[in-house]
Amino acid sequence: NNDFKIAVLPGDGIGPEVVQESVKILNVISEVFQYKFQFKYGLIGAEAIFQTGNPLPDDTLELCKKSDAVLFGAIGDPSFDNNPDAKVRPEQGLLKLRKELGLFANIRPLKTYPSLIEKSPLKQEIIEGTDIQIFRELVSGIYFGEKFTEENEAYAYDVCRYSREDIIPIVHMAFQEAQKRRKKVTLIDKANVLDTSRLWRKICREIAQEYPEVELDFMFVDNAAMQLILNPKQFDVIVTENMFGDIISDEASVIGGSIGLLPSASIGESNALFEPIHGSYPQAKGKGIANPVASILSVAMMLDHLKLEQAANKLRESVEHAIENKYVTIDLNSKQPYSTAEVGDFIADYI
């Protein structure tokens, strides 16, 4: 099958700009490799609220369910962040989409580029050679547990709940990935305090039996927040629950020097979504300065997922070529920056 249905959800802020470059790349790839990508666009986030009142309109959800992959831009808008009483929020669209599509694993590879190491806030000797793959559970935990606010706002609570079935699939995924890499899985948790963390530990230990060549490590989340800065090279594959994954993977994302380079994949049983790690970055919207590489590398993860590895590798090679030749946006080179579209063109041409 060489014919793929791609749902494109540009979303908010710089989302549309970077997604446009990704579509450009996919079009070139379809020519060069003779695949067919059929793009259908959907509304989500603040844009969807403005136009329909709903952060995830039904057609968007339907579109995504029927697609082979979802190409996602970004979500979030300052007009909602500054309004504490907004009942409908852009983020709800993304959370609902994750849940409805059952995207249980958010995968974030973290690598450093030799030519960009100087951009990192960390010292070169600390980050050089860092290569981490983070698996964050994405559809359970405190994000999706019961929530309650007493009507006079006297108290509120959020429940963090995990069942065995919520934990098992992502842990297997992490071990399988580790087998292909340096054979080490680190579970990040707070097992000295939380029952859910102790359940994660238990299940990780059980599953580890099936992967005898992979080493299983445990690290408390507070210590992990330190170790990521002190010695990121100690990590190979990280697996963790939803909230800790949100914090730890964002922290990890800055050590490489540019969050504008980092892709992610959110994988479920029968759907998958690909998005850059950076958010909607509203200050840059419409200026043509956003870095499209994170979105473009998300396309590479999409190609891998669709088993188009040859195209995926070619794409990654092209991105590296652009970076090594300083064909980059202003975040990576303030002296001689290229625009979002120019970087996209350069990568497309190379392919």
Added chain:
Amino acid sequence: NNDFKIAVLPGDGIGPEVVQESVKILNVISEVFQYKFQFKYGLIGAEAIFQTGNPLPDDTLELCKKSDAVLFGAIGDPSFDNNPDAKVRPEQGLLKLRKELGLFANIRPLKTYPSLIEKSPLKQEIIEGTDIQIFRELVSGIYFGEKFTEENEAYAYDVCRYSREDIIPIVHMAFQEAQKRRKKVTLIDKANVLDTSRLWRKICREIAQEYPEVELDFMFVDNAAMQLILNPKQFDVIVTENMFGDIISDEASVIGGSIGLLPSASIGESNALFEPIHGSYPQAKGKGIANPVASILSVAMMLDHLKLEQAANKLRESVEHAIENKYVTIDLNSKQPYSTAEVGDFIADYI
């Protein structure tokens, strides 16, 4: 009143060694400034489990309740961390002590020392001049909410609950501190996902009215984990809930270059506890290499709390003198290190 009852809880690992230096310092201060400190020792943590089966024996709790301040060392032992089935754990002693004494605010000042900046994993220009005060809520939230594990371990949950009364006092404390500093409070939360975070935001907004000269900022915890590394100087006072505070304050603690220097105070209505941020560091136990400065600076916070500001300032000056003259332990100078006791002696002599 010049007569103070100090409960001393050395605890586990390097706790006893560093606390011994702090007691040495307090004895010198009592001579120089004519105060009287009456020390009574109590068991806690792994040591207490080994000797009594209980990580917080009743006498220890009584002793602490009757004291003017608690001097705490460290807690934790590898023999428990590696045993998933241990029902009684050292950490429970500390958590119970916090709850019983009502120590609702954990305060962590974070400063950089010019002579140690090179020790930081971050680049000098990023951290130079960082000066942050973190207020972490310490006796509520997911640490103390209902916990449950189904008997067949099919699922588990932890409840994060906050009432108005849990939040109000620490927010006031943070604003009052900001008034004495650069007049900015940043609430770290996840208000785009959690009901409890929205309650925190609401209450912070209300309380901010009473401090019109202080600016109130909000930051999502995932973004905060990045911003602490990218630009720590943007923060003045941080206030946050228990779990986020655990992660964020540990992350913040490494940016200065030595966690061996960082003190903390845990304050309640009628009790207060002072402890270094570093843990029990069992690998270093009994070797005389542990850095006593974090514990000694916790004593300075204790003296502030007891309104002995003159002594507190003298003590801080003495510590700075030791550091500037490289009278430091191996973590800060591997070429010509001094022992734990030598550093304590040097600081004591200077006083």
